[in-house]
Amino acid sequence: MxxxxxxxxxxxxxxxxxxxxxxxxxxxxxxxxxxxxxxxEYNEQTIHGITSTYTRLTQKADLTRLIQTLMHVPNFHWILIEDSEEKTPLVTKLLQKSGLKYTHLNKKNSHQKSGVKDLLTRNAALAWVRENAGQGVVYFMDDDNTYDLKLFEDMRTTKVASVWPVALVGGLIVEGPVRCKDGKVLTWRVTWKKNRTIPIDMAGFAINTALLRQHPDVKFISANDLESRFLGDLGLTRNKMEAKGNDCTEVNVWHTQTAKANPRQEKVAQKLGDEYNQFFET
Known part of the structure; x- marks a missing residue:
């Protein structure tokens, strides 16, 4: 033996x-x-994830869920920017105990006619990346989307700009590149503004920091198709995008949206007295 x-x-x-x-x-x-x-050449690049967040009843729950995912992503830098006049204690404490490498920013958004709710926060985060981030990949992350860990390792090898399918967005089950070969997109599955330069959701692309520095003045603008315009202003076209997601055959990100909380019995509970109404940070 x-x-x-x-x-x-x-x-x-x-x-x-x-x-x-x-x-x-x-x-x-x-x-x-x-x-x-x-x-x-590219598989050790840092991923700089940009997330814009705002105060609401489900904010802590959404951020906690996202943190639990990001804890498992190596070589990741989280740029969390609050839509606020100042940094809030709730988000500050969440970040401090997360164990993540992070940068905490804040910028108050203004109302946009296009309905874009986080224009100024995203652009402020982009400015920070251009001034401070080293070689790596930039990805824009909603705080209530759902991410498979494979997505991050996929995007890490982005040379210029990459794309992949996104589920539950654009009124579709799957939107974006759905037929690809040898890293190039052949078919885009979209029904809204089919002639956009690059018809993709914010969750469906990543860009290399080097590209951002080559175009220092490019930023998001107030438009319904802001993703496409942003990528086009960076000099990108459909045939320049690097197809990920196992040649666009896999979905690794879902555009889930947390329902607005409606604690309609809370006023009743508040009348029960102090014994029943201790403070909880939720």
Missing amino acids: VKSAVKLFYSGVMVFVLLGFLLVADILPKSVRLLGNGQA
Whole structure:
């Protein structure tokens, strides 16, 4: 039995040494090399996730759920910007105990005729990235969307700009690139403004920080198709987008939206007295 264990041990060592040789010799496919020693050009890039958030009853719940996801994403920097005149204690405490690498910003949004609710906050975060972030990838994240961890490893290898399908958006089950080959998009599944430069939801693309610095004046504008206009102003076209999501065959992000809370019995409970109404941060 001892001899068998020793034999098994040396077999494992030989396999490890052989794998190391293949990695160094650049013989294995790129997909395997990415899981090996990380020598591929882009697979170690930092992901800079930009999230605009605002005060509401479900804010802490939404941010807590998102934090629980981001805790499992390596080499991730969260830029959380509050739609507020000042940073709130609730968000400050959440970030401090999250264990994440983060930057906490605030900027008060103004009402936009287009209905875009977080225009100024996103642009303020973009300005911070241009001035402070190193080489990496920028991704815009709603605080109530749902993300598969695979999405982040997919976008990490973005060279210029990448796209993938998004579920539950645009009045569709799936919107965006749905037929791709060799990293290029062949078919876009959209029904609204089909002729947009790049018909994609905010959750469906990532851009390299180098591209942002090449276009220092480009920002989001007040328009219904602000994503497409933003990408177009960066000099991007449909055929320049790098297809992700296993050549657009997988959905790894869902545009879920938390329902507005309606605690309609709260006024009744408030009349029960102090014993029943201790303060809870929710």
